Amino acid sequence: MIEVKNLTKRYGDKKAVNDISFKVEKGEILGFLGPNGAGKSTTMNMLTGYISSTSGQILINGVDILEDPKKAKSYIGYLPEIPPLYMDMTVDAYLGFMFDLKKCKLPRKAHLNDVCNLCKIGDVRGRIIKNLSKGYKQRVGLAQALINNPPVLILDEPTVGLDPNQIIEIRTLIKKLGKRHTVILSSHILPEIQAVCDKIIIINKGVVAADGTADEIAKSITNEHKMTLRIEGNTHTAADKNEITEALKSISGIKYVRADMEREKGIYDYDVEAEEKVDVRRAVNKLCQEKGWNILMMQLSDLTLEDIFLKITMGESIGESKESENKPRPRINLVLDGENTAAAAEPEEAVSDEEASEAESADVTENNDGGEQ
Amino acid sequence: MGAIYRREMGSFFTSGLAYVFLAVFYLISGFFFYNNVIAAGSTNTAPVFSSMFIIVLFLIPILTMRLLSEEKKSRTDQGLLTAPIGLWEIVLGKYLAAMTLFVIAESIIFVYAVILNYLGDVVWVTLLGNYFAMLFLGAAFIAIGLFVSSLTENQMTAAVASMVALFFLYLFDGLITRISNETLYKILAELSFYSRYMEFTQGIFSVPSMLFFLSTAFLFNFFTVRVLEKKRWG
Structure with missing residues (x-):
């Protein structure tokens, strides 16, 4: 057309x-x-x-x-x-x-x-x-x-x-x-x-x-794995937060951990990013079993359009090449609540x-x- | 073309511009008619027409100033230029709308003629000759005004620039008398709007002059089309 x-x-x-x-x-x-x-x-x-x-x-x-x-x-x-x-x-x-x-x-x-x-x-x-x-x-x-x-x-x-x-x-x-x-x-x-x-x-x-x-x-843009975890520690205090963060960081394959807000009383969310093509879910599970922590939520987050958009447009302004394939891009740590936008789009698709x-x-x-x- | 013509006509009247234009035109031509014809005890309408040259020169820019400049300013030109119509249709639609209003204004002369008919014998041939002379003059001036309007986004700029351009045409005769080169003077004298128009008011219906005005009208409408065309390539 x-x-x-x-x-x-x-x-x-x-x-x-x-x-x-x-x-x-x-x-x-x-x-x-x-x-x-x-x-x-x-x-x-x-x-x-x-x-x-x-x-x-x-x-x-x-x-x-x-x-x-x-x-x-x-x-x-x-x-x-x-x-x-x-x-x-x-x-x-x-x-x-x-x-x-x-x-x-x-x-x-x-x-x-x-x-x-x-x-x-x-x-x-x-x-x-x-x-x-x-x-x-x-x-x-x-x-x-x-x-x-x-x-x-x-x-x-x-x-x-x-x-x-x-x-x-x-x-x-x-x-x-x-x-x-x-x-x-x-x-x-x-x-x-x-x-x-x-x-x-x-x-x-x-x-x-x-x-x-x-x-x-x-x-086409990325293979990286991001996920959000909600882990219940033993003491329900901020000390948990540091301990869990450190423990997660020690798992091989995880390259970035950030403790997020306190979503439930004494329980925190953690944004975790793994290296390319490494599935760390089992390792995380094992770690929590050993320590006696409870995983209350584990959510993989794919890139949303928003992430992609920011990646592409910001990547270039830093002076990278125009093509998106196979070229290293500056790391952008997105703090966006990506899943929500993706989820919001779905009901409308259904309609x-x-x-x-x-x-x-x-x-x-x-x-x-x-x-x- | 019809759609643009009708919209422009409607816009002339809803904006009140038509009323102002017509009122001023009738007022001034009425004054000249009274002063130069009735009060002078003459039935010769030529003096009305010769005096109106300068009035038309100032009134026409008011008619043409917003025709294209306003479209550009309010971005409505996007609607026109992406519609399945040609540029000539856009330009002619607007041109003919302005022409129509000018004809409505100018046709007041027939009312004067009827009045005059009660007072004496109207020389219809001279009157009609003059009527057409002014029509041709208007045709050329409106094309020039429309062209100037296509060059700017500001209607006041368009009005002032067209007035200056038309005023220059009025002063043209005076300017070229200073030229000592005989051939150059002759060539330029041929281009004089004022003397060609005055020829008509003296009762001479000159076909070359008529063609001169009409080709000026065509030429400037052509330029306007080119301006619109060029903008797309800019």
Whole structure:
């Protein structure tokens, strides 16, 4: 559906985007992840034909955006970082204008109603855009992108400025839309990307730093083992903490131990990192048996997207090479409570299957095709 | 193009700009009409048109100042430039909206003609010649104003810069008289907007002048398209 080959954008000497290539299939949701100034918006602006690339090729539905821009653009619905809203118009007038601008052939009234219902802006349609809250403006921007049912949706930070409820709504909506449309969305909110996207591309300083599903990226980045332990000592005092820390450190294969907070009275958590490909769980168990301690919890923590993101982006700023494979990276000791973010993403994944049935309603408008012709 | 045209027309009226423009235009042209025609006991409308040159010069930038600069400032140009339409459609949609308002303003002259008809015989040929002359002049000036508007993000800058540009065209005749080189003077004299316009007010319908104004309009609309195009490559 979308094919990008060796895309480069140069501003003077500075390369904002450098040799990016990727492919998005129909019905996929691709997440663009990257720190501010990484080239996310520049890439999106090139994809939509707002700016042109210095070199490289972009094919939207097989159409080159530079060779046949009108046709390629007609496949795209775009929500830029700042929604392109005319502040002096009412929502209805604005959407009508975008409808005409996109030369939409669908039945006008029905289509606009559908789009408004989908974005939940039905109750503000008569109001002047200037007076709407940021969340509503964002949703009007999204509605505008949905007009004419484009097969490709490109959304630049669609949830910025929304309250938590609205964020969940928009995410659900995007997942729904992803069933029928090809969606590219950018964000610097990591759980969001993880919750919504099938595929992730991490961009840093204009190059693709990692690419694949969250799991694939995690695997390619590292083999290290991290786990969290909760061990009950004998005395239930801080002395336990030091003793256990020291004892854990003495196990061969463990290279880092840090005592964490007191989670239960007199009982502490320990963050343990083992060397690559060494399983230390049995050794830890044995140690505790010998000492008469009780293991109350043992949790392996895989890298979350957050860890990966920090690793990639911070690694580079220290001056390491761009490729992630097989190169030593500066050690970053993450204090993030990684499991929680991963866990939070899961329930939403589960919900998504149930949404499949609802997906019909997301694109009612497509059924209206040809109604008026 | 239709969508952009309709939006611009709506925006002229909702922002109140259209009312200000029309009111000022009617007020000043009405003054000239009263002073130079009715009070002077003449039925010749040419003096109204010749006096209006300088007024049009100051009013047109107000019409064109925000057409493209505001789009850029509020980032709505992203919506236009990523829509499946060509750059010419964007530029012409805006250009024709401004032209429409200008025609509405200028057409007040027919009201004056009707008034005049009660007082004496209207020389319709001169009147129509002048009407079209001003139409052509407006066509060229609006294209220039739109071009200037495409260069900046600030509508006040666009307004002042277009006024200066148009004022320069007004002073052009005076400036070139100092040129001693005969050939150069002749060439430059051909480019004078003021003398070409004045020719019309003297009752001469000059086809070359008409083509001069219309090609200026085309040329500056073309430049505007190029500016939008160039921005994509910047």
